[in-house]
Amino acid sequence: MDAAFRWSGALSVAVLSAVVLTARPMPAMAGDVWISGKDFPLAPGEFTIGNSSSVVRTVTGTVDAGKRYLQYQDDIYREEVIETFEESATELTFVDQSTLSLGPNSAVVLDRFVYNPDSDTNEFVLSITKGVLRFATGKLRSDSYEIHTPVSTIGVRGTVINVAVGDGRDGTESMVLSVIEGEATVYACGDKELTVHEGFSSEISVESETCSYREPKAISALLQEP
Numbered sequence: 001m002d003a004a005f006r007w008s009g010a011l012s013v014a015v016l017s018a019v020v021l022t023a024r025p026m027p028a029m030a031g032d033v034w035i036s037g038k039d040f041p042l043a044p045g046e047f048t049i050g051n052s053s054s055v056v057r058t059v060t061g062t063v064d065a066g067k068r069y070l071q072y073q074d075d076i077y078r079e080e081v082i083e084t085f086e087e088s089a090t091e092l093t094f095v096d097q098s099t100l101s102l103g104p105n106s107a108v109v110l111d112r113f114v115y116n117p118d119s120d121t122n123e124f125v126l127s128i129t130k131g132v133l134r135f136a137t138g139k140l141r142s143d144s145y146e147i148h149t150p151v152s153t154i155g156v157r158g159t160v161i162n163v164a165v166g167d168g169r170d171g172t173e174s175m176v177l178s179v180i181e182g183e184a185t186v187y188a189c190g191d192k193e194l195t196v197h198e199g200f201s202s203e204i205s206v207e208s209e210t211c212s213y214r215e216p217k218a219i220s221a222l223l224q225e226p
Contacts (some may be wrong), residue, residue, distance in 0.1 A: 048075035049113040050094035057088035059102075076110065083107040084131065098124065098138030098145070106131020111148070115140065128165050136160045137182075149175040151211070152188035152204045159184050166205075174205040178219055189213055 052059070052074045059070040062081040068074075076082065076092055084090055084106045091101045096115050102108065112125040122140045127148040137145055137159055145156040149165050150173045159182030166174035177186055178201040186194040188204040189211035196202050200216040 047077075048095075049078055049110065049115070050076050050092055052076060052090055053093040053099070054089075054091040054101075056090065058085040059083070059088055059090045060085075078110055078113050080110050081107060082110065094124070094138060096122070096124070096138035096140050098140070099134075099136045100126070101134040103132040106133060108133065128163055130165055132162070132164045134160065134162050134180075149204075151175050151206045152177075152186050155185040155187070156182075157184060158182045172205055172207040174203065176201060176203045186213075 052070050052072060055070055055072050055074075060083050061068050061070045061074070061076060062083070063077065063079065070076075070082065070090060082090065082092065082102065084102050084104055086104055088104055089102060091099060093099050094113070094115075100108065107129045109127040109129065111127055112123055114121065114123040116122060117139070120141065122144045123146075124140060124144055125146045125148070126135075129150065135145075135147065135156065137156055142158045143155070145159075147154040147156060147161075147163065149163065152175050154161070154163065154177060160180040161182075161184050162176075162178040162180060164176040166172060175188075177184060177196055179196045179198050181198055183198065184196050186192075186196060186202055186204065188194070192211075192213060194202050194213065194216060196216045199219055201219050201222055202216045203214040205212055
């Protein structure tokens, strides 16, 4: 079965049902500077871009000055790294009403976020470095959203999508995109551009610097595969 579907049940239970549990602390690694949410440092002029609408078990947020355990309804910030651990998950809601759900053992960087309801120059760019996510677009123009993975860039168009990124331990970097609603465009393998429509999924993989891709295939057909 396609990798994008193996996590969907756990993500739905952990995040989409909005179960909120107390974070379970994990041992801090050497060199980490741990700080409480109320003392989370911000650069001059920095402001929140959203908050954590659901937190299950252990989720962290990291900026240059340090790391914190993310709690329910904590503010989140531009350039923050959000990471989940074993049996953990989170859902983030942004000021433009877009949402990002992360499954276990996942990490994203909130690279850029510009939102002005009175302007057409808005932008939301994030990167997933490992794990799985579900992203639903908000009030920004459809061409304002962009998701980077280790092997591709995804242009999101008024969409709900699932993205799964392989861990690369077998020497292969991979990404599986499944479009639940709307449409998305994948840019990968140099000049390859794939349009993935609602109800379809596509996969990109890179092994030994060789990039390959799977043309979009119906999710219903993938679910029937062993």
